[in-house]
Amino acid sequence: MHMTTPVTPDQFVVTMEGIAHLPTGATFTPHFGSPNSGTIYKGQMGSVLKNGEEYQPHEVEQMMERLWIEYLTENPEAFT
Numbered sequence: 001m002h003m004t005t006p007v008t009p010d011q012f013v014v015t016m017e018g019i020a021h022l023p024t025g026a027t028f029t030p031h032f033g034s035p036n037s038g039t040i041y042k043g044q045m046g047s048v049l050k051n052g053e054e055y056q057p058h059e060v061e062q063m064m065e066r067l068w069i070e071y072l073t074e075n076p077e078a079f080t
Helices: 057-074
Strands: 012-015 018-021 026-031 034-041
Touching: 012 057, 018 057, 026 057, 034 057
Parallel strands: none
Antiparallel strands: 012 018, 018 026, 026 034
């Protein structure tokens, strides 16, 4: 049985332009003027990467959501 790779906060880059999961290339880009909605690009979530790692899509998306909410809470001026 293949083991999936744990998703951790240090695998992400979060900026005003959105959030990216570096190993898979998955991204969330907020819609202009609406930071709580946006576009998700799934990248290689759910695929076995060349290095053998595999990230479960729901785990990546959950961490993206958590980190994005933290970013918005810590940077309320970013979207005003």
